[in-house]
Amino acid sequence: MSVQISDSSSRILAGLLEARTGQQLTMNRRWRIETALSALLRERGIATLDELITILVMGREPGLSQQVVEALLNNETYFFRDRTPFDTLARHAIPELAKMRDKSRRIRIWSAGCSTGQEVYSIAMLFAEEPEKWHGWTIDILGSDVSTACIDRARSGVYSQFEVQRGLGINQMIRWFEETGDGWRAIEPLRKPVRFQVHNLLEPAPHPGGFDVVLCRNVLLYLNPEKKALAFERLAGSMAEDGWLMLGAGETVIGNTNKLGSDISARGLYRLIGDGSRVEKREGADRRTATGG
Numbered sequence: 001m002s003v004q005i006s007d008s009s010s011r012i013l014a015g016l017l018e019a020r021t022g023q024q025l026t027m028n029r030r031w032r033i034e035t036a037l038s039a040l041l042r043e044r045g046i047a048t049l050d051e052l053i054t055i056l057v058m059g060r061e062p063g064l065s066q067q068v069v070e071a072l073l074n075n076e077t078y079f080f081r082d083r084t085p086f087d088t089l090a091r092h093a094i095p096e097l098a099k100m101r102d103k104s105r106r107i108r109i110w111s112a113g114c115s116t117g118q119e120v121y122s123i124a125m126l127f128a129e130e131p132e133k134w135h136g137w138t139i140d141i142l143g144s145d146v147s148t149a150c151i152d153r154a155r156s157g158v159y160s161q162f163e164v165q166r167g168l169g170i171n172q173m174i175r176w177f178e179e180t181g182d183g184w185r186a187i188e189p190l191r192k193p194v195r196f197q198v199h200n201l202l203e204p205a206p207h208p209g210g211f212d213v214v215l216c217r218n219v220l221l222y223l224n225p226e227k228k229a230l231a232f233e234r235l236a237g238s239m240a241e242d243g244w245l246m247l248g249a250g251e252t253v254i255g256n257t258n259k260l261g262s263d264i265s266a267r268g269l270y271r272l273i274g275d276g277s278r279v280e281k282r283e284g285a286d287r288r289t290a291t292g293g
Contacts, residue, residue, distance in 0.1 A: 009053040023222040077115040079167030092266040106138040113219035114143035117154025144199035157186035205238030218248035232257035245270040
């Protein structure tokens with residue numbers, strides 16, 4: 001089956017993706033189109049990508065455009081991805097929250113762009129591994145993504161053996177997942193604090209001003225400058241005044257927003273600007289960015 005695509009069709013798909021999600025399908029990502037859509041073509045019995053474009057343009061199958069968008073999204077994820085950010089949360093943010101939220105005994109965390117949910121369950125493990133410490137606390141972990149298919153997978157909490165082994169040690173895998181006929185399912189103590197919803201990062205936050213920690217990793221990379229600025233507005237607006245934002249390793253607030261600055265005591269975490277004692281001065285933040293922070 002031929003899946004070659006013309007430049008005009010490629011531009012139409014890129015326009016569809018950006019209109020629906022805000023994400024750009026830049027030239028260096030367009031090589032993914034053929035691979036990403038090949039399964040959908042086989043499933044629908046469509047011979048070529050250009051034929052697919054014709055169907056989309058004619059509007060004969062409205063649901064097809066959403067399937068195309070979801071196939072084009074980069075849903076790469078795995079448990080404890082890049083590990084260091086989770087160590088930062090465990091060593092810095094979570095112990096601080098234990099002190100700051102001692103009266104309310106409630107912590108809210110948002111994983112924006114959570115894909116199929118591995119990041120959310122990884123965060124849940126950080127709390128589940130210390131049950132005595134968090135006894136009597138309400139831990140609320142929200143995962144959101146623009147992809148309905150990803151959110152459905154995340155809600156199920158079921159992963160293949162390859163997926164659970166990717167990022168988890170054998171002891172973690174056995175402790176937090178049970179084997180079922182469909183794969184490996186997160187056990188009840190891990191699923192209890194988590195919930196998922198379909199959400200576009202460019203829309204208003206689910207709980208404005210309510211999140212103690214917001215993770216938005218490797219999502220902003222795909223937004224144009226205007227959309228990225230809007231995304232930072234949404235992220236900043238979602239955070240508690242003393243909360244944190246965590247971005248991906250290749251992402252920064254520098255040049256994108258004036259509402260957030262680097263945490264002076266935790267590399268990779270950002271705080272709302274307001275209390276100068278907590279936020280690194282711009283010169284230091286620039287040096288940190290230059291070294292990959």
